[in-house]
Amino acid sequence: MNAVDLEKYLEGIEELPTPNFVVRRIIQLVSDPNTTVKQVQDAISMDPSMSAKVLKLANSAYYALPKKVSKLSEAIMILGFKTVRNLAMSIFTKESYFSQPIPQVDERRLWRHLVLTAMACEVVSEILSYPNKEETFMVGLLHDLGKIVMGMLNPILLRKILEYARKSKVNFYDVEKELPIPHHGEMAAALFKVWGLSEITIESARNHHTPHRVEDENSRDIVYIVHVGNVIANIVDGGHDFNFSIVDIDLRVWETLNLTPRAFKTMIESVKNKQHLIEEFDTV
Amino acid sequence: MEKPRTSTSSLNRVISSFLREMVAVESLEDSYEGFVRILKSILDFNWYLIVLENEGGYKVVHHFNAPDFEELESYVFWVAERKSVSFFTLENEELLVLIPFIFRGRVLAVMIVGANQGEIDVELEDTIKIFALIAANTLANLILADQLKERNAIIEESRRFLNLLLDSFSDQIAVYDVERDIVYMNEAFKKAERSEDLETEIAGVVEESALRKESITKEYEASDGRFYSIETIPLRLEGEERILLIVSDITGTKELERIKKIDRMKTEFVANVSHEIRTPLAAIKAYTETLLYSFEDLDSETLQEFLDTILKQSEHLESIVEELLDFSRIESGTLKVEKEKTDIVSLTREVLNKLQAFAEKNGVRIEFESEEDQCHVEIDPRQFRKVINNLVSNAIKYSDKKKSDRWVKISVYPRDSEVEIIVADNGIGIPEHVGDRIFQRYYRVDSKLTYEVSGTGLGLTITKEIVEAHGGQIWYESVEKVGTTFHVVIPR
Numbered sequence: 001m002n003a004v005d006l007e008k009y010l011e012g013i014e015e016l017p018t019p020n021f022v023v024r025r026i027i028q029l030v031s032d033p034n035t036t037v038k039q040v041q042d043a044i045s046m047d048p049s050m051s052a053k054v055l056k057l058a059n060s061a062y063y064a065l066p067k068k069v070s071k072l073s074e075a076i077m078i079l080g081f082k083t084v085r086n087l088a089m090s091i092f093t094k095e096s097y098f099s100q101p102i103p104q105v106d107e108r109r110l111w112r113h114l115v116l117t118a119m120a121c122e123v124v125s126e127i128l129s130y131p132n133k134e135e136t137f138m139v140g141l142l143h144d145l146g147k148i149v150m151g152m153l154n155p156i157l158l159r160k161i162l163e164y165a166r167k168s169k170v171n172f173y174d175v176e177k178e179l180p181i182p183h184h185g186e187m188a189a190a191l192f193k194v195w196g197l198s199e200i201t202i203e204s205a206r207n208h209h210t211p212h213r214v215e216d217e218n219s220r221d222i223v224y225i226v227h228v229g230n231v232i233a234n235i236v237d238g239g240h241d242f243n244f245s246i247v248d249i250d251l252r253v254w255e256t257l258n259l260t261p262r263a264f265k266t267m268i269e270s271v272k273n274k275q276h277l278i279e280e281f282d283t284v
Numbered sequence: 285m286e287k288p289r290t291s292t293s294s295l296n297r298v299i300s301s302f303l304r305e306m307v308a309v310e311s312l313e314d315s316y317e318g319f320v321r322i323l324k325s326i327l328d329f330n331w332y333l334i335v336l337e338n339e340g341g342y343k344v345v346h347h348f349n350a351p352d353f354e355e356l357e358s359y360v361f362w363v364a365e366r367k368s369v370s371f372f373t374l375e376n377e378e379l380l381v382l383i384p385f386i387f388r389g390r391v392l393a394v395m396i397v398g399a400n401q402g403e404i405d406v407e408l409e410d411t412i413k414i415f416a417l418i419a420a421n422t423l424a425n426l427i428l429a430d431q432l433k434e435r436n437a438i439i440e441e442s443r444r445f446l447n448l449l450l451d452s453f454s455d456q457i458a459v460y461d462v463e464r465d466i467v468y469m470n471e472a473f474k475k476a477e478r479s480e481d482l483e484t485e486i487a488g489v490v491e492e493s494a495l496r497k498e499s500i501t502k503e504y505e506a507s508d509g510r511f512y513s514i515e516t517i518p519l520r521l522e523g524e525e526r527i528l529l530i531v532s533d534i535t536g537t538k539e540l541e542r543i544k545k546i547d548r549m550k551t552e553f554v555a556n557v558s559h560e561i562r563t564p565l566a567a568i569k570a571y572t573e574t575l576l577y578s579f580e581d582l583d584s585e586t587l588q589e590f591l592d593t594i595l596k597q598s599e600h601l602e603s604i605v606e607e608l609l610d611f612s613r614i615e616s617g618t619l620k621v622e623k624e625k626t627d628i629v630s631l632t633r634e635v636l637n638k639l640q641a642f643a644e645k646n647g648v649r650i651e652f653e654s655e656e657d658q659c660h661v662e663i664d665p666r667q668f669r670k671v672i673n674n675l676v677s678n679a680i681k682y683s684d685k686k687k688s689d690r691w692v693k694i695s696v697y698p699r700d701s702e703v704e705i706i707v708a709d710n711g712i713g714i715p716e717h718v719g720d721r722i723f724q725r726y727y728r729v730d731s732k733l734t735y736e737v738s739g740t741g742l743g744l745t746i747t748k749e750i751v752e753a754h755g756g757q758i759w760y761e762s763v764e765k766v767g768t769t770f771h772v773v774i775p776r
Contacts, residue, residue, distance in 0.1 A: 033407035066362045077371040081406050126367050127389035131417050133368070266389060 009182070012153045013190050017096035022047040023088050024196075030085040031198075040081060041072045044088070053091050054084060060280040082134030089138055090115075090281060093145065102151040104159050108282075110148065113233055113240035114141050115281045116271070120236070121229035123270045127263055128225070136222055139204040140229045142192070144241055146184030146205065147172070149191055157181070165244050172242040173209045185209060211250050224253045228267075236271050294326060294411045301325050302418050312426045316346035319395060319419050326411050327381065329397040335360060336393045345393075356380075356396055364391040369412050371404055379404070383412060385420035392423050456531040460490055462524065473531070482506040482531075489514050490527050497525075503534065511538040549725075557740050560604055564597035571597075604740060610670070611725070611742045614749045621753045626665045628703060629654045629696055635672040636694065639680065647690055648680045654696040661703055661776055667750045672705070674743040675770050679709035684765065698776075702756075705772045713764035722760070723748045 019027070025043045029035040044051050051072055058075035059068055069075050076084050098111045121140035125133035151158040161175045168175075176183040182190070188205035203219040204226045211227045214220050227250060234247040253259075305318035316334050323329070331349035333356065335342035342360055344353050353360075363370055363382040367389075372380040379399040385392045395416075401408075450457055451471035459468040464487070478486070485504050493500045493516035501515045510533055517528040571590045575582070582590070613619040636650055643650050672694070679692040692709040714722060725745045751758045756774035 030406060033410065034405055036403050036405045038403065064362065064365065066358045074373065077373065077404060080368060080370070080409055083368070123389070126386060129387060129417065129421070131413060263388070270389070 009153060009187075010190055013149065013187070014194055016149065016152060016191060016194075018195055019089075019092050020047075022050055023092045026085050026088045027197075030081045035081070037073050037076045037081075040076050040084060044072055044084075050088060050091060054087050057087050057090075057280070062277045062280040080134065082132075083137075086118075086134060086138045086141070090141060093141065094281070097145060097148045097152075100152075102148070102155055102158070105151050105155075105162070107148060107151070109240035110144060110242070111282070112237070112278050114144055115278045116237055116240075116275065117141070117143060117226070117229045117233040119274050119277070120232040120267070120271045121225055123267050123274070124225050124228050124232070127267055127270075128257055130221060130225060132222070135200070136225045136229070139201050139222055139226050142188065142197075142201065143205050143208045143226050143230060144184065144188070145191065146186070146188030147242060149187045150184055153187075162242055165242060169244045171245050171247060174245070183209075211253050220256075224257055227253050228257065228259070232268055232271050235268055236275055294407055295414060297325055298322065298411055298415050298418070302422070306422055309422075309426070312423075312430055313345075315422060315426055320346075320348075322419075323383075323395070323397065323412075323415060326415065327397065327399055327408070328401060329381070329399040330378075332395065332397040334393060334395050337364075337391055342394065350396070350398070360394050360396065363394060367391065369409060369416055371409075374398075377402070381412065383416045383419075385416055385423050387420045387424040392420055392427065395419070454533075456529075458529045458531075459519075459521075460494070460527040460529065462494075462526075464490060464494070464527075467526070476531075478531075479506050479508045482508075482512060486514055486529065486531065489516055490529055493518055494525070494527050510535040553741060557604070557608065560740055561601065564601045564604075567597045568594050568601070607740055607742050607746060610746045611740075614746065619749060619753060621664045621667060621750075623662045623664055623754075625660050626663050626668070628659050628661050628663070628668070628705070629657060631665055631669060632672050632694060632696060632705070635669055636676065639673070639676055642677065643680050643692070646680050646683055648683045649689070649691040650676070651691060651693045652695075653693070654698075656696075656698050659696060659698040659703055661774060663754055663774065664750075668754070671747050671750050671772060672707075674747045675707040675772070678743060679707055679711055679768070682709075682711045682768075684710065684712045700776075702773050702775050705774075706769060707772075708767065708769040710767040713766055713768055714760070714762040715764055716762075723758075 022043060025046075026040060029040050029043060044054055054072065055069065055075060057063075058079055059065065063079060065078060069078060079087075093114075094111065098107050101107065118137045118140035121136035122133045124130075125136045130136065147158070161172060161179075164170075165172050165175045173183060173185075185206045185208060189202045192202045192205055199216075200219045200222050203214060203216065204223045207213050207223050208226045208230055211223050214223045230241075231247050231249045234241065234243060238247070301322045305322055306315070309315045309318055319334070320332055323332075331351075332347065333344060333350035333353065334346040335353065336345045342353075342357075350356075359372065359380065359382055363384050367384055367386050369384070370382045372382070374380050379401050381397045381399055383395040383397075385395065447470075453470060454472055456473035456476050457468075457470040458466050458473045461467050482504065485502075485506075489500050489502055497518050499515070499517045501513065504512045504514055506512060513530075513532045513534045515530040515532075517530075519526045519528050571594045575587075575590060610619065632654075633652065636652055640650065676692060676694060683690045683692075687710060690710060692707065692711075695706045695708075697704040697706070723744050725742065748758050751772055751774065754774045756772060758770065758772050760768055760770045762768040
């Protein structure tokens, strides 16, 4: 792909759906320490459909609250600011990127993979005592969005890669990296830049297959966790992310995170136990 | 999305109060009060409750003014599943804050407080999350410390038991490190008095075992007259090379072995002596019977010959009995030496004259030389005669039949303070392995020879005893098939 094509590609990215005002406002509010519950509640309330969906998710089996929640303020307090932001983000992503069918591509399966990876990232964070597990949930949820972006911008290319990967029994990324085009991680990174998401989110999307390329200390842990989350999601419920071979864990990630076979097994078992809750995110 | 802003002031507050509070904490119980004080610095609350995970359930370990745990139980189980800090508004407008302490994915404890606060912000949520994280780590370390203490107590107990066991052994047990320093010794090793040469021997065995990385078992007779078994085993303990040493006093076992051997030798001796006595006795009996029944038929020449034989055999018998008596005196320690001024040159000549016939019969030439014609020494002539007699008759008895020229040379060398008598022969010699055992009671070199050569096996034992009773020394040099030289030195 030459420079002109690449530019055209990026132009295309700018035309894809971006988070609306309400979602952007929530993201901004949650990153400010002084934001109160009331402010977030006011922001969500501006979008009645979003309000309903947030409440529905909060009352879903995934969170299994000890009592039913009917007010947004309660949902925010119980689940926490960042979780509510994640819900808003999930709702936006599902509505904007997974509602239009892409020919010959089962985008619903990719959505399952994204939700499972997000859950896996939370489990990995808990077991590694990583403090920002809500952050890893969001990054996990968005990490493979580049595949959908490719499908929206160049469905033929996506299909070709898929066919080749299926036939040769290799992974999606194995095919991509041989081609002279930006891979799905880079596409997602370009998209998130347009959205104005944090550098950590952009890095995680770009390097979840190549964690060793991350040099920034701040993003390293979270990229590594997303890498592990993706591997675990593939072990528990593989194939939804257009991979046709085993997804390997990077040795450096294993060593840096001080993973042990026992801890890794615990992670896989915890994610398996949550697997049935994926559908709760389909309803939004 | 903007870069998340962390509120450094409240974070700092949490971390610095943690440092302050936790320095003094030594046990799990101490920590709860600390957690409460730290949380007070970021949140205003009326009551609190801390529950600890306990076999799938939770038990209250610390509380103040709190409602019954049953009322809060469902919240606790929920937050343990959710694994995240949560806030609930209660009906009385109170804010219920649920703080799970999670370490490596496991909920160790849950802290529940009832706060006055109506409104919460992102900063408060973040700060409490950080608090929960540090608290969980602290708690995990304290639980680990408690478990370690328990485990140490168990280890200490089994160590005591093992020590008790090792100390009850009479064997001396020690462990050496690579520097050959002793890192462990049992009670027997501590108490034992080891002679210097035993210590040296042990050090040598330990060194050798360490260098060769092999077990060594060795028996050692120490200068204190006791026998020891020294056993070393190379070990790897705590990743370091060690040598285990076991020293056992096996004198009892050795003594038993010795007694058994003597017993065996005594039995052989009795059989041997009986045979020795029977031979002359049978001769005497036969000749006497012939004399009794055929006295008239014998001419005077034959008679003379018969009586000579009877006398000779009687003398032989007498010498055997004499030897046995001497031996029993030695055994009972009543061997008496009555010294008188004696010319050892003429005493030797006298003995040699008597042995001349025996020598001729065996084809052995006797040579005698003395630097002086006379040499007076304070000795017991009766006993000392036996010394010369034994040495020379042994030389004749064990002459080498394969040699055409057979000889025994006796030399007397008088010196200022002593006299040396040398008895040299070109006989069959004494095998090297025999050594000083030749002087041992009952000892005879080769059982095959015992049939060919007569003797009680006491001769050299008696000889040695007599020489030593005179304050002298006896030793020999020998080469098999070449000959033997005995030296006797007695003070003048």
